[in-house]
Amino acid sequence: MSQQPSDESILSSQVADCIQDCLNSHTVCLDTAMSLLQKGNNYADPVRILLDCSEVCATNSHFLMRNSPVYGSVLQACAQVCTHCAEVCDEIGETDCANACRASANSSEQMAKLIP
Amino acid sequence: MSQQPSDESILSSQVADCIQDCLNSHTVCLDTAMSLLQKGNNYADPVRILLDCSEVCATNSHFLMRNSPVYGSVLQACAQVCTHCAEVCDEIGETDCANACRASANSSEQMAKLIP
Amino acid sequence: MSQQPSDESILSSQVADCIQDCLNSHTVCLDTAMSLLQKGNNYADPVRILLDCSEVCATNSHFLMRNSPVYGSVLQACAQVCTHCAEVCDEIGETDCANACRASANSSEQMAKLIP
Amino acid sequence: MSQQPSDESILSSQVADCIQDCLNSHTVCLDTAMSLLQKGNNYADPVRILLDCSEVCATNSHFLMRNSPVYGSVLQACAQVCTHCAEVCDEIGETDCANACRASANSSEQMAKLIP
Numbered sequence: 001m002s003q004q005p006s007d008e009s010i011l012s013s014q015v016a017d018c019i020q021d022c023l024n025s026h027t028v029c030l031d032t033a034m035s036l037l038q039k040g041n042n043y044a045d046p047v048r049i050l051l052d053c054s055e056v057c058a059t060n061s062h063f064l065m066r067n068s069p070v071y072g073s074v075l076q077a078c079a080q081v082c083t084h085c086a087e088v089c090d091e092i093g094e095t096d097c098a099n100a101c102r103a104s105a106n107s108s109e110q111m112a113k114l115i116p
Numbered sequence: 117m118s119q120q121p122s123d124e125s126i127l128s129s130q131v132a133d134c135i136q137d138c139l140n141s142h143t144v145c146l147d148t149a150m151s152l153l154q155k156g157n158n159y160a161d162p163v164r165i166l167l168d169c170s171e172v173c174a175t176n177s178h179f180l181m182r183n184s185p186v187y188g189s190v191l192q193a194c195a196q197v198c199t200h201c202a203e204v205c206d207e208i209g210e211t212d213c214a215n216a217c218r219a220s221a222n223s224s225e226q227m228a229k230l231i232p
Numbered sequence: 233m234s235q236q237p238s239d240e241s242i243l244s245s246q247v248a249d250c251i252q253d254c255l256n257s258h259t260v261c262l263d264t265a266m267s268l269l270q271k272g273n274n275y276a277d278p279v280r281i282l283l284d285c286s287e288v289c290a291t292n293s294h295f296l297m298r299n300s301p302v303y304g305s306v307l308q309a310c311a312q313v314c315t316h317c318a319e320v321c322d323e324i325g326e327t328d329c330a331n332a333c334r335a336s337a338n339s340s341e342q343m344a345k346l347i348p
Numbered sequence: 349m350s351q352q353p354s355d356e357s358i359l360s361s362q363v364a365d366c367i368q369d370c371l372n373s374h375t376v377c378l379d380t381a382m383s384l385l386q387k388g389n390n391y392a393d394p395v396r397i398l399l400d401c402s403e404v405c406a407t408n409s410h411f412l413m414r415n416s417p418v419y420g421s422v423l424q425a426c427a428q429v430c431t432h433c434a435e436v437c438d439e440i441g442e443t444d445c446a447n448a449c450r451a452s453a454n455s456s457e458q459m460a461k462l463i464p
């Protein structure tokens with residue numbers, strides 16, 4: 001008889017994935033921001049949103065690591081900022097960064113739905 | 117004839133006040149967390165929420181400083197976390213910290229309303 | 233007979249001043265970075281060092297708030313980064329930011345000397 | 349004839365490894381701090397040093413990602429804090445965390461030596 005994973009272990013694996021996605025886009029956004037910075041002033045707005053996204057992803061992952069009782073609103077903020085950042089990255093051809101942001105937007109949205 | 121402050125300067129002074137309130141509760145929450153940590157294990161939950169609140173206040177102030185195009189959701193997250201943290205601080209008699217958190221909750225809520 | 237301040241209270245007031253100086257340059261450096269970012273690509277290097285300085289000042293102030301047993305090396309790193317950032321700010325005419333960085337460089341250096 | 353990796357690509361792979369080690373101990377230290385926090389007041393000092401170490405590892409990785417011209421002193425601070433944190437973790441039986449801290453201490457020390 002096969003063992004079913006418990007609700008708790010599904011949740012805990014989803015938390016771990018969300019943390020990983022957020023740490024990944026935290027890093028990719030900061031890298032992309034620094035690379036755009038060298039390219040000059042047409043990128044001032046993308047650099048700013050990339051710094052925003054990098055920071056909110058870090059904050060979100062820390063809330064999840066601390067198992068915060070109030071992480072719902074931070075998950076939603078993270079999902080919104082990542083979605084916006086993904087669109088900006090698409091427009092300027094930063095596809096890898098756009099994909100990283102979409103992944104953390106999706107994980108954060110899914111997690112936010114699990115909260116009662 | 118007295119000069120009326122423009123809408124823009126009212127906004128900009130409100131942004132500056134919100135940044136100041138958030139930086140203040142960022143500091144006060146971290147101080148309070150460290151002081152509770154020394155007092156022992158009855159304070160594990162308050163310490164965690166204080167670390168949460170300290171971090172989201174810093175993140176929120178940085179979004180405002182960067183004049184982020186997407187700071188609305190971060191303002192709301194900050195307001196919710198600060199409100200919760202203020203209640204926890206009240207329960208354990210940390211009145212100064214509760215007041216600091218309420219101040220940044222209020223500023224953040226007010227600012228969030230100004231966003232179209 | 234006048235009361236002499238104890239060694240401990242001198243130290244503790246020096247810690248508080250250093251935290252304040254570092255939080256101040258943390259803020260001023262981030263503001264200056266964002267303002268330079270809008271001005272275009274001649275400022276890529278200053279923006280980067282300003283982001284560095286803003287972050288190490290925050291980290292240093294947090295180590296002091298946590299009364300870390302190992303803050304000596306972070307104080308020294310902070311002093312070096314602030315000193316470098318002040319020079320860069322002087323070169324590009326950002327005098328207020330240069331002064332803020334020099335203040336936190338000095339406080340951090342002074343504090344580092346007090347550690348046995 | 350086999351292709352030798354250039355000095356630059358060796359450096360750049362070493363930077364990437366150091367960033368990865370630091371992000372890893374950033375995460376593991378925060379996790380360990382939260383788990384100790386639940387265990388009560390005998391762990392106040394370890395929790396504090398783990399928060400220190402988690403933060404300096406994040407700061408160090410950001411300096412490397414920004415390719416900061418002044419990262420030498422931050423690398424050294426990171427190496428010292430990680431070394432101390434590894435010892436504290438060994439004493440309380442947190443072996444995984446101790447290993448993570450030693451890995452980032454070593455990477456940071458090696459990188460610091462490469463700087464002219």
